[in-house]
Amino acid sequence: MNIIHRRGWDMPESHATPEHLFFNRRALLAALAGTAALSLAPQHALAQRVTDQPDPNIGLYPGKRNEKYVLDRPITDEAINGNYNNFYEFNSTKHVARQAQALKVRPWTIKIDGMVEKPFEIGIDDLVRKAGVEERLYRHRCVEAWSMAIPWSGFPMAKLVEMAKPLSSATYVRMETFLDKSIAPGQKQAWLPWPYIEGLTIAEATNELTFLATGAYGKPIAKQHGAPIRLAVPWKYGFKSIKSIVRFSFTDKRPHSYWEDLQSSEYGFWANVNPQVPHPRWSQASEELIGLGERRPTLLFNGYGDYVASLYKGLEKERLWA
Numbered sequence: 001m002n003i004i005h006r007r008g009w010d011m012p013e014s015h016a017t018p019e020h021l022f023f024n025r026r027a028l029l030a031a032l033a034g035t036a037a038l039s040l041a042p043q044h045a046l047a048q049r050v051t052d053q054p055d056p057n058i059g060l061y062p063g064k065r066n067e068k069y070v071l072d073r074p075i076t077d078e079a080i081n082g083n084y085n086n087f088y089e090f091n092s093t094k095h096v097a098r099q100a101q102a103l104k105v106r107p108w109t110i111k112i113d114g115m116v117e118k119p120f121e122i123g124i125d126d127l128v129r130k131a132g133v134e135e136r137l138y139r140h141r142c143v144e145a146w147s148m149a150i151p152w153s154g155f156p157m158a159k160l161v162e163m164a165k166p167l168s169s170a171t172y173v174r175m176e177t178f179l180d181k182s183i184a185p186g187q188k189q190a191w192l193p194w195p196y197i198e199g200l201t202i203a204e205a206t207n208e209l210t211f212l213a214t215g216a217y218g219k220p221i222a223k224q225h226g227a228p229i230r231l232a233v234p235w236k237y238g239f240k241s242i243k244s245i246v247r248f249s250f251t252d253k254r255p256h257s258y259w260e261d262l263q264s265s266e267y268g269f270w271a272n273v274n275p276q277v278p279h280p281r282w283s284q285a286s287e288e289l290i291g292l293g294e295r296r297p298t299l300l301f302n303g304y305g306d307y308v309a310s311l312y313k314g315l316e317k318e319r320l321w322a
């Protein structure tokens with residue numbers, strides 16, 4: 001595990017580099033002007049390359065905004081959010097947008113299996129058509145003490161659970177990201193526990209906040225954000241929000257996640273946001289709002305306690321925080 005500490009790849013950017021301190025829109029545009037035209041090309045290029053098959057559901061985006069979920073801060077600038085990502089399949093810096101364009105998002109088949117009435121596979125476009133699309137504004141708090149605010153489009157995960165028809169004995173859902181070394185160089189690093197895995201209890205998965213995002217910023221979701229479908233669980237640290245999902249398996253065993261496997265002393269299953277419980281190597285009391293150059297106190301459950309605190313009643317003895 002020492003090797004991980006030395007790499008420093010899961011340390012807050014502030015420990016690794018002062019970069020984010022001057023990460024504002026002007027600096028970003030200047031930095032990108034010469035090189036990364038791709039990232040700022042017409043908006044659609046971020047979601048799909050010209051060579052990709054078109055998204056037949058593009059007309060469904062952004063969907064009707066669900067006004068129930070409100071922000072206490074401005075939406076993070078799209079160009080900043082789309083150029084400051086964690087997607088270790090591609091590389092372990094924040095600059096993965098360009099490499100992530102290699103991800104082929106059509107055709108994209110999702111497997112639903114495990115403890116369900118009948119396992120099945122469904123193509124992403126059928127799934128989106130069946131589930132529909134709405135827009136929600138959510139905050140996102142990375143365990144590295146930075147945050148963003150995103151207009152996601154997609155559907156509540158409860159709809160997918162309903163389609164899956166899990167057996168009553170199933171208690172967890174395990175999610176898995178694609179595995180393809182030929183496009184994702186990070187996956188060539190055999191010492192990392194690929195594929196990326198995450199898990200939720202079924203009660204969490206069917207909570208009204210739990211969202212499967214297939215779009216962001218008014219259009220199909222950009223590859224670096226986890227196209228064509230990623231999880232958004234805003235009361236948990238960002239690593240729970242698994243990207244580019246290919247499989248949902250229902251089970252009665254608690255899934256072991258990627259970060260837990262890598263470093264269980266630092267990352268657990270529940271990973272709920274709590275400013276009072278520091279990460280072993282840094283404080284979680286406050287967060288940097290990326291792109292705004294502003295720090296704010298972090299809120300318990302990232303401010304979503306009214307929706308989710310009841311999920312954890314009776315579990316006080318568990319490690320509920322990352």
Ligand SMILES: Nc1nc2c(c(=O)[nH]1)N[C@H]1C(S)=C(S)[C@@H](COP(=O)(O)O)O[C@H]1N2
Pocket residue numbers: 084085086087088089141142143177196224225226238239240241242243244
């Ligand atoms: N498959 C996969 N999912 C992932 C990650 C990853 O490396 N691989 N990183 C996680 C982390 S740590 C964060 S903070 C968010 C980042 O999402 P964003 O890049 O869209 O902001 O994705 C999460 N989901």
Ligand SMILES: [Mo]
Pocket residue numbers: 086141142143144237238239
């Ligand atoms: Mo994160």
